[in-house]
Amino acid sequence: MKRPLIAALTAVGAAGALALPAGAATPTFKGTVGPGFTIKMASKPTKAGTIKLVVADKSSIHNFHLTGPGVNVKTSVASTGTKTFTVTLKKGTYKFVCDPHKSFMKGSFTVS
Numbered sequence: 632m633k634r635p636l637i638a639a640l641t642a643v644g645a646a647g648a649l650a651l652p653a654g655a656a657t658p659t660f661k662g663t664v665g666p667g668f669t670i671k672m673a674s675k676p677t678k679a680g681t682i683k684l685v686v687a688d689k690s691s692i693h694n695f696h697l698t699g700p701g702v703n704v705k706t707s708v709a710s711t712g713t714k715t716f717t718v719t720l721k722k723g724t725y726k727f728v729c730d731p732h733k734s735f736m737k738g739s740f741t742v743s
C-alpha cells in the first residue's frame with residue numbers, strides 16, 4: 632500500500648517542479664492584429680508588474696504597437712507571425728494601436 636502512494640506523490644511533485652519554470656510567475660496576455668482591420672487583446676492586464684505579451688500579427692499591412700509608462704514595443708507592419716514581448720507595466724494607461732490605422736485600430740487598458 633505504501634509504495635504506490637509514495638510513487639504517486641513523487642510523480643505529482645515531479646510534474647509540479649517541471650511546470651514551474653514554464654508557467655508560474657509571469658502572466659501571459661495575448662494580442663491579435665488582423666487579418667482584417669481589427670486589433671484586440673483577449674484579456675487585459677489590471678495589475679502593475681511584468682507580463683508576457685504574445686502578439687499574433689496576422690497581416691502584412693498592420694502591426695501591434697503597445698505604448699505606456701516605460702513600455703514601447705511593436706511588431707513590424709510588413710511582417711507577420713507571433714512575437715513575444717516581456718514588458719514591465721507600471722501604474723497607468725497603456726494604448727495599443729496599429730500604426731498605419733491608429734485612428735480606428737486601437738485599444739487601451741489601465742493597470743493599478
Ligand SMILES: [Cu+2]
Nearest residue numbers: 692693729732
Ligand atoms: Cu492597420
